[in-house]
Amino acid sequence: MINLFAVNILLAIAWAALNDTFTLMGIVTGFITGFAALWVAQPLYGPAKYFHQVFGVLELIFYFLWDLIQSSVRVLVDVLRPRTKSRPGIVAVSTEGMSDIQILVLANLITLTPGTLTLEVSDDKRTLYVHSMFLEDGPDALRRGIEDNQKRLIRRVVGGGDAV
Numbered sequence: 324m325i326n327l328f329a330v331n332i333l334l335a336i337a338w339a340a341l342n343d344t345f346t347l348m349g350i351v352t353g354f355i356t357g358f359a360a361l362w363v364a365q366p367l368y369g370p371a372k373y374f375h376q377v378f379g380v381l382e383l384i385f386y387f388l389w390d391l392i393q394s395s396v397r398v399l400v401d402v403l404r405p406r407t408k409s410r411p412g413i414v415a416v417s418t419e420g421m422s423d424i425q426i427l428v429l430a431n432l433i434t435l436t437p438g439t440l441t442l443e444v445s446d447d448k449r450t451l452y453v454h455s456m457f458l459e460d461g462p463d464a465l466r467r468g469i470e471d472n473q474k475r476l477i478r479r480v481v482g483g484g485d486a487v
Contacts, residue, residue: 327373331357379479386476390436397457398437412458413442414465416451421474425481426451429473 331354338353339345362374401409418426430441430451438456445452455465 327361327371331361331373333357334360376480379476383476383480386472387432387435394437394439401456408459409456410458411454411456412462414453414455414458414462416453416466416469417449418444418451418474419449421448421478422481423448425474425477428477428481429469432473432477433469 334357335350335353338356339349342349342353344352358377365371365374401407418429421429426444426448430444433439433451433453434441440454442452442454444450453465453469458465
């Protein structure tokens with residue numbers, strides 16, 4: 324099977340070489356142009372998971388950036404207030420059915436988001452312990468947010484392989 328990501332990288336490099344633009348923008352433009360060319364040529368090599376994964380990565384990036392902005396503003400407002408409104412606590416989030424790499428990505432995304440921190444993964448890898456500054460809506464709301472959004476997006480992007 325042809326590795327479309329490698330082909331897309333080669334097309335990006337070829338684009339940059341032909342346009343003499345070996346800059347980040349030149350490579351990104353080449354990658355987008357190569358992706359479009361591969362999308363159009365899809366009937367030649369049949370359906371591929373590659374396009375689904377690329378759109379999944381973009382969705383995960385935009386979701387994370389939006390979450391990052393919201394949580395940063397929330398932490399900033401709380402820090403600048405004379406009286407804090409934070410209600411910290413620790414929540415157990417189920418990682419049933421997730422591979423090691425999926426758990427790793429989830430734990431890192433949680434830790435990178437202001438106001439939340441991954442504390443530990445249980446020994447059996449079925450539970451992730453998360454500290455949050457804001458549990459006004461209760462632990463179930465945080466747990467539901469992680470399970471409904473982040474876990475779904477991570478599963479879409481990162482396949483089921485257990486290799487880390």
